[in-house]
Amino acid sequence: MDISFTNRSRGGSRRWVFHHRDTSDGMSRSRKPGWLKTRPPSGREFADIRETLRDHDLHTVCEEANCPNLGECWSGGEGGSEGGTATFMLMGDRCSRGCNFCDVETGGMEALDPDEPENVAEAVAEIGLDYVVLTSVDRDDLPDQGAGHFAETIREIKARHPGILVEVLIPDFRGEEELxxxxxxxDPDVIAHNVETVSRLQTxxxxxxxxxxxxxSVLEYVDRVSEIYTKTSIMLGHGEYDHEVYRTLADCREAGVDVVTLGQYLRPSESHLPVRRYDHPGxxxxxxxxxxxELGFLYCASxxxxxxxxxxxxxxxxxxxxEGESVERARERAHAVGN
Structure with missing residues (x-):
């Protein structure tokens, strides 16, 4: 496989020229390749996290979206040698939107639980997390789309656990900057918002x-008004072309995004969009x-x-x-864990 890109300027504008030689790293959508393997949930950490979540009537995106890494993350890595992690999903388990890739239920919105920020903070302490990830469903039905509730949860965690790092994966709030x-x-430590796919396939x-x-615009706004790290994610397998993936990465970097993740789309059910392609780990x-x-992201998990x-x-x-490590050293350690 050989991918290269050339930045050519004509009249002050940029044009990305794409050259690609691909030698069998794509597979038919009809069969799932052998490298897509996960281990079933197990271990003490998994059981403890599940029990804590149930005790506090909390949701995780791990469960609601049927994440394939649930067993690894909750069980604490290979053999349960590290502490388990979970991504808390705020504002209920039903979303006001209906994205065709997502397994979270749509509609039937319920009132916000005013105790949820406190319950999440208590669960964080019980699980023993020092890095917590918060996300949420979309709540277009609420006057502020849930932004205030989300922010209150961050503040509650930070107030109770001053040393904790908080990453948030937020909705787009319809692009309303005040939200x-x-x-x-x-003041979370990382603000993430996912572009999900290339421009052509958004609809x-x-x-x-x-x-x-x-x-x-959400990512660019965060970068413009704060020093908070920004992050986004791109799914592959919807039928995107390589030059479109490159253009998306370049656009995200131009918007000031620091960290990006790329992963394979997996169809949650027959009612969701089909997988168009499986790409080889290489x-x-x-x-x-x-x-x-080439593009200068601080870190990419792919x-x-x-x-x-x-x-x-x-x-x-x-x-x-x-820990104050250099970006280069932090990359090395993260890639070692990712592989």
């Missing part, structure tokens, strides 16, 4: 209320090199089983923010 500002003011993949430019490694070495919340990416941020 994004509520998240910024709560079949995502809900019509989402959009490529809207998502980029191609994901190529995208990692392009993202880090692999078939990588998801937006991914333990190697969290390790990178933790190493840079908490």
């Amino acid at each position: 994004v500002e509520k998240i910024v003011e709560a 079949p993949v995502r809900d019509r209320r989402a959009g490529y430019e809207q998502s980029l 191609k994901y490694e190529t995208w990692r090199r392009v993202a880090e070495e 692999g078939p089983m990588v998801r937006s919340s991914y333990r190697a990416g969290e390790l990178f941020v933790e190493a840079v923010l908490r």
Whole structure:
């Protein structure tokens, strides 16, 4: 496989020219390749996290979206040798949007639980996390789309656990900057928002209320008004072309995104979008090199089983923010865990 890109300027504008020689790293959508393997949930850490979540009536995106890495993350890595991690999903288990790739239920919205911020903070302490990831469903039904509730959860965790690192994966809040500002003011350590796929495929993949430019504007706003690390994620396998993936990465970097993840889309059920292509792990490694070495992302986690919340990416941020490691050393440690 050989991927290269040339930046050519004509009249002050940029045009990316794509050269590609691909030698069998794509597979038919009709059969799942052998490298897409996960281990079933098990171990004490897994059981403890599940029990704690049930005790506090909390949801995780790990369960609601049927994440394939649930067993590894909750069980604490290979053999349960590391502490388990979980991504808390705020504001209920039903989303106001209906993206065609996502397994979270749509509609039937319920009132927010006013005790949820406190319950999440208590669960964080019980599980023993020092790095917590928060995400949420979309709540277009609420006047502030849930931004205030999200921000209150961040503040509650930070107040109770001053040394903890908080990463948030936020909705687009329909691009309304004053709502994004509520998240910024709560001062998380990382703000993530996913563009999900390339520009051309936004409409079949995502809900019509989402959009490529809207998502980029959220990321650009956070970068413009704060020093908070920004992050995004791209799914592969929807029928995108390589030059479109490159253009998406370049657009995200231009918007100031620091960390990016790329992973294989897996169809949750027959009612969701079909997988158009499975790419070999070697191609994901190529995208990692392009993202880090050519485009200048601080870190890229790229692999078939990588998801937006991914333990190697969290390790990178933790190493840079908490331990003061250089970006290069933090990359090395994170890639060692990711592989």
